[in-house]
Amino acid sequence: KQEVTQIPAALSVPEGENLVLNCSFTDSAIYNLQWFRQDPGKGLTSLLLIQSSQREQTSGRLNASLDKSSGRSTLYIAASQPGDSATYLCAAIKAAGNKLTFGGGTRVLVKP
């Protein structure tokens, strides 16, 4: 059974500092890995999709890496802003059944 873990569960940083969010998964037979953002009381917004053959994916200030052999993905957010305050979730997509397994999320607070 796939298990996905996100550490830390919460993170508070001053504005301008770079953010590093970690995601680990137990089953390396994933198809893709997806990072989401969730604001309080809202749905999930997809940030980045990393295909299993890729090692990283970038979008603006966001960069996500994937190391299937070690079962890890890392989301980097450069030069954090207060608007980056949200919960960030990673999810592994397994080919069998095309199901996502989510980590518990990292709640981020960027202080002005």
Place this chain on the structure above:
Amino acid sequence: DAGITQSPRHKVTETGTPVTLRCHQTENHRYMYWYRQDPGHGLRLIHYSYGVKDTDKGEVSDGYSVSRSKTEDFLLTLESATSSQTSVYFCATMNTLGQGYTPSMNTEAFFGQGTRLTVV
């Protein structure tokens, strides 16, 4: 956005009553999912569908049933609501290669805005 609409967005119901939540998508994605999100438990899969009339259980399916009579609609029913089913429910879809069963390099999930259900 994948054009996913959940209805209702908020509902309060009494214990023991049946409740149906609706998910409607406009992207013709084959796969659809129902998740619940609870503090301390994260997002957990309730049921999913891999085609019209094709459904399967997730990890927390007890007390829930689903139906999919059309590609665009996926219904979640709580046969007799209990307080433990108070939660936020999310619908999701997933694109696959040629809208078939096989994931593609671009396979990713898209989520609706959620339904907040309170059972009193």
